[in-house]
Amino acid sequence: MWTDDFLGLVFPRICSGCGNSLWKHETVLCDACFYHLPRTNFHLLGDNPVNRIFWGRADILSATSFLLFNKGSKVQNMMHALKYKGRKDIGVFLGEEFGKILRSCHPYSMSEIIIPVPLHRKKYLKRGYNQSEQFAIGLSSAMNIPFTTQCLLRKNSSETQTHKSRFLRWQNVKDIFYIKDPDKIAGQKILLVDDVVTTGATLESCISAIAMIPGVVISVATIAYARL
8 A cells, every 4th residue: 555655665664683674575574584593493402502501500391592692693683672672573573483483392382371581660661661571472472372471570670781790690680589479370381481591690580489389380481592
């Protein structure tokens, strides 16, 4: 329609990876960027780098990430736009694409509820949304598994984790999460999700809070994995 062409001139649709204009059939990423996404395929490997992060540190069933994160990469462009430029659609899109994979992959397909890592209320109000929640929305849609933001909550805001060592990252987020209404998730298989995992400190703190609930089994999925 002519209105679509007009809106395309006023508000150009651009690829969140390379910045080039999108064709009408493309959403979020152009076909070339989508094809060349650095997929990890960690979900196929029990002994993968994300799983190893939590060995001896947290009681989880399995962990995986969709993409590899490298500085200066298109994945970094997407993550920056998702977190700081209001591009909620990126999180939903990547959640849907990863969800199409995980819905037929054990143990992730056995999950009964998806829980995103929460933001502190002040940061949520400032940003207007939680990027991990957008990822959860996409996963939920593709995997046909409900998600909740009402059980895992953050007590207080923490400093940015950027440029912190592994120990300082852990110290920065230790004991800042808690569970509200634990009976709602008792005995359930939980898929805990976040945007990017590096040292796993934030996720480890979340897992510690969730693991106190009787009968829970926790798996982890993130959009991207960043090597230290």
